[in-house]
Amino acid sequence: MMVKTALVTGASSGMGREIALKLAADGYTVYGAARRVDRMRDLESSGIRIIGMDVTVDDQVVAAVDRVIAETGRIDVLVNNAGFGLYGAVEDTSMDDVRYQFDVNFFGVARLTQLVLPHMRAQESGRIVNISSVGGEIYTPLGAYYHATKHALEAWSDALRYEVARFGIDVIIVQPGLIDTEWSGIMAGTLLERSGRGAYAPLAQAVVARSGGELGSSSPTVISDAVSRAVSVRRPRTRYAVGRMAKPLIAARRVLSDRGFDRLLAAAAR
Numbered sequence: 001m002m003v004k005t006a007l008v009t010g011a012s013s014g015m016g017r018e019i020a021l022k023l024a025a026d027g028y029t030v031y032g033a034a035r036r037v038d039r040m041r042d043l044e045s046s047g048i049r050i051i052g053m054d055v056t057v058d059d060q061v062v063a064a065v066d067r068v069i070a071e072t073g074r075i076d077v078l079v080n081n082a083g084f085g086l087y088g089a090v091e092d093t094s095m096d097d098v099r100y101q102f103d104v105n106f107f108g109v110a111r112l113t114q115l116v117l118p119h120m121r122a123q124e125s126g127r128i129v130n131i132s133s134v135g136g137e138i139y140t141p142l143g144a145y146y147h148a149t150k151h152a153l154e155a156w157s158d159a160l161r162y163e164v165a166r167f168g169i170d171v172i173i174v175q176p177g178l179i180d181t182e183w184s185g186i187m188a189g190t191l192l193e194r195s196g197r198g199a200y201a202p203l204a205q206a207v208v209a210r211s212g213g214e215l216g217s218s219s220p221t222v223i224s225d226a227v228s229r230a231v232s233v234r235r236p237r238t239r240y241a242v243g244r245m246a247k248p249l250i251a252a253r254r255v256l257s258d259r260g261f262d263r264l265l266a267a268a269a270r
Contacts, residue, residue: 003027003028003029003072004027004028004029004074004076004077005028005029005030005031005068005072005074005075005076005077006020006023006028006029006030006031006075006076006077006078006079006231007030007031007033007064007065007068007075007077007078007079007116008020008023008030008031008032008033008079008081009033009034009053009055009079009080009081009082009108009112010033010034010081010082010083010131011032011033011034011040011043011048011050011081012032012034012035012036012037012039012040013034013036013039013181013182014179014181014182014183014220015081015131015176015179015181015220015223015224016032016034016079016081016082016131017032017040017043017220018220018221018223018224019079019081019223019224019227020032020043020048021043021046021048021224022221022224022225022227022228023077023079023224023227023228023231024046024047024048025046026228026232028076028077029047029049029072030047030048030049031048031049031050031051031064031067031068032048032049032050032051033050033051033052033053033064033082034050034051034052034053034082035052035053035054037050037052049071051064051067055082055103055104055108055109055111055112056100056103056104056107056108058111061108061111061112061115062115064112065112065115065116065119069119074119074123075116075119075120075126076120076123076125076126076127076231077126077127077128077129077231078112078113078116078126078127078128078129079129079131079227080108080109080112080113080128080129080130080131081131082104082108082109083104083105083131083149084101084104084105084183084186085135085143085146085183085186085187086098086100086101086143086145086146086190087142087143087146087187087188087190087191087194087207088142088145088190088191088193088194088195088204089142089194089195089199089200089203089204090144090145091199091200092194092195092198092200093145093194097145098145101145101146101149102145102148102149102152105146105149105150105153106149106152106153106156109130109153109156110156113128113160116128117164117169120164120167120168120169121164121167121169123168124167124168125168125169126168126169126170127169127170127171127172127230127231127236128160128164128169128170128171128172129172129173129174129227129230129231130153130157130171130172130173130174131174131176131223132150132153132154132157132173132174132175132176133150133175133176134175134176134177134241134245134246134249134250135147135150136150136151136153136154136173136175137151137154137175137250137253137254138249138250138252138253138261139261139265140207140265141203141206141207141265141269142191142195142200142203142204142207153173154173157171157173158171158238161238170236171238172230172231172236172237172238172239172240173238173239173240174223174226174227174230174239174240174242175239175240175241175242175246175250176223176242176243176246177218177241177242177243177244177245177246177247177249178216178217178218178243178244178245178246179217179218179219179220179222179223179243179244180217180218180219180220181220184211187211188207188208188211191204191207191208192204192205192208203269206269206270207269210268210269216244217243217244218242218243218244222242222243223242223243226240226242252264
């Protein structure tokens with residue numbers, strides 16, 4: 001039987017790492033890509049082939065796709081997982097930081113997908129899994145730029161899904177809720193650097209206080225399991241909301257008015 005090939009970005013930690021391990025266990029030839037190659041070395045013992053790649057560096061992205069095609073001749077699954085959360089008041093955040101947030105969370109995804117699509121079209125098959133967030137449908141205080149990237153990713157994914165369906169390619173969005181990764185710690189530190197003093201300091205401190213995990217979080221394996229299902233079933237759902245608070249938060253945003261959701265956020269920040 002033909003062995004399928006998967007390329008997973010952001011594979012050095014958290015959800016990306018678990019996704020790479022799960023797909024390898026499912027029998028895929030898996031390429032794990034990330035900037036931090038040293039943190040992926042142990043994945044090689046699971047048969048995962050590692051690639052040093054920064055999604056914002058075009059030469060590295062081109063080289064990664066070229067390598068996968070040269071070695072396996074195909075890419076059946078692309079998991080766009082690399083990303084980070086930029087938090088800070090709109091007023092306090094430099095435009096250089098904003099551009100980098102979009103470069104990683106959106107433009108990097110778009111460029112890698114552009115390079116993979118011709119190969120999937122030639123195969124007349126493929127699954128593109130974009131790891132978004134509940135933040136692709138909701139908003140939270142001081143996360144304007146992060147949410148903007150995830151909202152953009154979701155709209156882009158919907159349009160792409162329609163474009164490529166005729167070629168046997170499907171596009172799936174995974175929306176993690178509260179997941180036990182290093183994300184919240186990094187977010188909190190950079191938030192205080194930007195907005196921990198000045199006009200927005202009380203709000204920043206409240207957001208950081210609420211990011212400590214009092215609501216609980218799910219293991220990254222719930223995301224890897226969702227990706228595994230999405231790439232294996234004949235007709236996947238277009239969206240998988242997975243993990244602690246994912247479905248309740250999205251439901252609240254859809255049911256409540258804008259002002260009502262504002263009040264919900266205000267109550268949570270107290």
